[in-house]
Amino acid sequence: MPLASMGGHTSPKQYLDAQFNYERHATDDRQAHGYRVLESACPGNRVYYAALERFDDGVAGEVTAVVCLVRWNPKAADGFVFAYKDMSESMGPHEADCPLRVLERLTSTNNPVALDWRRRCFATIRRRSRRLPDGALIRFPEPIAFGDDTRHELMRVLRQGNRIILTRSDGGGRYRVSNLLDRKFEIVRERKISPTIFT
Numbered sequence: 001m002p003l004a005s006m007g008g009h010t011s012p013k014q015y016l017d018a019q020f021n022y023e024r025h026a027t028d029d030r031q032a033h034g035y036r037v038l039e040s041a042c043p044g045n046r047v048y049y050a051a052l053e054r055f056d057d058g059v060a061g062e063v064t065a066v067v068c069l070v071r072w073n074p075k076a077a078d079g080f081v082f083a084y085k086d087m088s089e090s091m092g093p094h095e096a097d098c099p100l101r102v103l104e105r106l107t108s109t110n111n112p113v114a115l116d117w118r119r120r121c122f123a124t125i126r127r128r129s130r131r132l133p134d135g136a137l138i139r140f141p142e143p144i145a146f147g148d149d150t151r152h153e154l155m156r157v158l159r160q161g162n163r164i165i166l167t168r169s170d171g172g173g174r175y176r177v178s179n180l181l182d183r184k185f186e187i188v189r190e191r192k193i194s195p196t197i198f199t
Helices: 012-020 112-128
Strands: 022-024 033-041 047-056 059-072 082-088 137-145 151-160 163-168 186-188
Touching (some): 012 047, 059 112
Antiparallel strands (some): 137 151, 137 186
16 A cells, blocks of 8 residues: 555554454444553564454453564555555464564454464574673584685684674684574583692
8 A cells, every 4th residue: 555545654563553443333233342552562574473452342352363474665666655464373383573562452362274374473582682702602503604615514603793703613713593592492501620729
């Protein structure tokens, strides 16, 4: 859709929040019901995650997750800057990068597909919260190929502020690994050899 069709909203998150907040008024054969967004996020304007609470006649009900794939290109040459595809958690979206603040608002469910999606989201959060101290030695399941025609399985962490650089296990070279905390690796416990002290 073009920006003019977004109802004055200037970002995917604003537009989708407004779309998922709605109420249908009561009729003779149907009670009032609707949804409200309790918490939402759209990291990198790529995927939108929201905790949606259903309500009937003003009474709050279950809270489930909705996931939207987002295509956002405000400089699109053809003027079509925004598109999205929405899914419920019970459809088992592949995207599993939902922030903890959204997951914490969801009510319990017995749906096996939704439970699997939530499990994958929590696994992502755990992976990304791993501490990688400066100097740690890590091992990948398979060697990673780099642009200098070398391959390394065992690498050492070099922290520069918030940036993580990897070196060879001997400390040589400088390498960047994309999405490092999303990758599988183990921290290798190194034997510490204490110096001999003569008294």
